[in-house]
Amino acid sequence: MSSTRAPSNLQAATAQTPPFHRHYKWELLFLLCLAFFFHQGDRAIFGVVLSGIRTDLGLTDGQLGMVGSILFLMLALTMPFAGYIGDKWKKNWIITCSLLFWSSATVFTGCAQGIVGLILLRSVATAGGEAFYAPAAYPLMAKFHQRTRAMALSLHQGALYVGVMTSGFLGGWIAQNWGWRSAFYVFGGCGILLGIIFIFRLRDTPDATPTDSSAQPPGLRGLLQALGVIFRIPTAIMLTMGLTAIVFVNNAFMVWAPEFLREKADLSLTLAGGYSMFWHHLPALIGISIGGPLSDWLVPKRPTARLELQAVAMALGAPCIVLMALAPSLTTACIGLALFGWFRGLYESNTHAAMFDVIEPQHRASAVAISVMLAFLVGSTSPWLLGKSREIFGTAHGLSYGFAGLSVAYLIGAAAVTAARVFFFHRDRITEARAE
Numbered sequence: 001m002s003s004t005r006a007p008s009n010l011q012a013a014t015a016q017t018p019p020f021h022r023h024y025k026w027e028l029l030f031l032l033c034l035a036f037f038f039h040q041g042d043r044a045i046f047g048v049v050l051s052g053i054r055t056d057l058g059l060t061d062g063q064l065g066m067v068g069s070i071l072f073l074m075l076a077l078t079m080p081f082a083g084y085i086g087d088k089w090k091k092n093w094i095i096t097c098s099l100l101f102w103s104s105a106t107v108f109t110g111c112a113q114g115i116v117g118l119i120l121l122r123s124v125a126t127a128g129g130e131a132f133y134a135p136a137a138y139p140l141m142a143k144f145h146q147r148t149r150a151m152a153l154s155l156h157q158g159a160l161y162v163g164v165m166t167s168g169f170l171g172g173w174i175a176q177n178w179g180w181r182s183a184f185y186v187f188g189g190c191g192i193l194l195g196i197i198f199i200f201r202l203r204d205t206p207d208a209t210p211t212d213s214s215a216q217p218p219g220l221r222g223l224l225q226a227l228g229v230i231f232r233i234p235t236a237i238m239l240t241m242g243l244t245a246i247v248f249v250n251n252a253f254m255v256w257a258p259e260f261l262r263e264k265a266d267l268s269l270t271l272a273g274g275y276s277m278f279w280h281h282l283p284a285l286i287g288i289s290i291g292g293p294l295s296d297w298l299v300p301k302r303p304t305a306r307l308e309l310q311a312v313a314m315a316l317g318a319p320c321i322v323l324m325a326l327a328p329s330l331t332t333a334c335i336g337l338a339l340f341g342w343f344r345g346l347y348e349s350n351t352h353a354a355m356f357d358v359i360e361p362q363h364r365a366s367a368v369a370i371s372v373m374l375a376f377l378v379g380s381t382s383p384w385l386l387g388k389s390r391e392i393f394g395t396a397h398g399l400s401y402g403f404a405g406l407s408v409a410y411l412i413g414a415a416a417v418t419a420a421r422v423f424f425f426h427r428d429r430i431t432e433a434r435a436e
Helices: 007-016 024-048 050-057 063-087 091-109 117-131 133-144 151-180 178-202 219-227 233-264 271-296 303-325 330-348 351-356 361-379 381-405 406-426
Strands: none
Touching: 007 351, 007 361, 024 050, 024 063, 024 091, 024 117, 024 133, 024 151, 024 233, 024 271, 050 063, 050 117, 050 178, 050 233, 050 271, 063 091, 063 117, 063 133, 063 233, 063 361, 091 117, 091 133, 091 178, 091 381, 133 151, 133 351, 133 361, 151 178, 151 233, 151 330, 151 351, 219 330, 233 271, 233 303, 233 330, 233 351, 233 361, 233 406, 271 303, 303 330, 303 351, 303 381, 303 406, 351 361, 361 381, 381 406
16 A cells, blocks of 8 residues: 555646745644644643632532533544545635634633533533644644654644643633633633634645545545544554543543642642643653654654554553552652653654554545544543542542553553554555655
8 A cells, every 4th residue: 555646646736736935834833833732721721720610610520520521522523524624625724713713612611600601612612623623733734744744743742732831830820810711711812813823824735645536435425434544454443542542541631630739739729730731741742852753763764663662652651640640749749740741742752643654645634533533532531530539539539549540541552552563554554755
């Protein structure tokens, strides 16, 4: 299987491509990093201001966990449609509209008056906007960055960590001084301003290897064929299992980590949100900054390098989660947070680059959408499960036991990626014609 196409098709695609300045691929990466910063910052502030929401609206821990779970469930259910649209429509406009929509929903979340309003604005509306971003953004970056693909995708993933770290301190500080609603107003408003910039600066280009439309079945059959691409590739299935493990742990962490540290060390909102996000995501940022360029350098000589790096990172990350969860002191918990973040970053430096090694360019938006959908269908349960754990075991140990149990997901993910490396990757791998 190869993604190389006839010269006539490549020339036709090139002829339709609008002119880009020499360094546009880096401008594109910068703009998408800003979007992803707010994408994750908007999502993270819910966990940071969670105690303020609980007090103001009189909600239980189970209800708060349910808000997070419904958000991730809605992301999963919306993904198939987002993936199909991402393969068919202009990606720049999909990304721009997505950014404006979820940022507006974030602003209005600050107006919620109860559990129903939180679910509709925070979970349903926000997820509906965010779902369309990834299936369009990752393939767009992959088209512009071929030799530097893992590095570009790693830098983009790094924006997630910066967004979450910033929201930890800034969101907590805003909530502490002006109330939890103001945090949603600020982050959502900034996202809307960025969306206006995207209208004028974000561009798209046809795939260098365009799909032959006559070979694609129309209607529902074509939709199902596009969305079923990962189920026909064993390596893609195993990588989706690895992503599911990562998402399952990440979702619970985003919602409950600030509360976990606040209870463990009696910290303020600002310090609990800041410490939980900073000590985890700074090492993750370092890990992803190393993992991306390292795999780009290794893959020409060792094609399986991305999968090997991911499997090792998950296997070593599992005991770090346990260390964080059962730590007897704040210092030990932060050490566990940092090690957990370091290995998470090494894994996530190749999340999409590894998938694109076995997926044809014309199906990448659908592949991203389906893998993310499956990951979030499972991962949507983890915030609710930790909320129930806190109710069952009490405030002293509930979150500690819950987080420790999440380490099992990392071990399952490591086994899946290892199976892909050993049994399937050698026959699933594709090669691409270099356009850079």
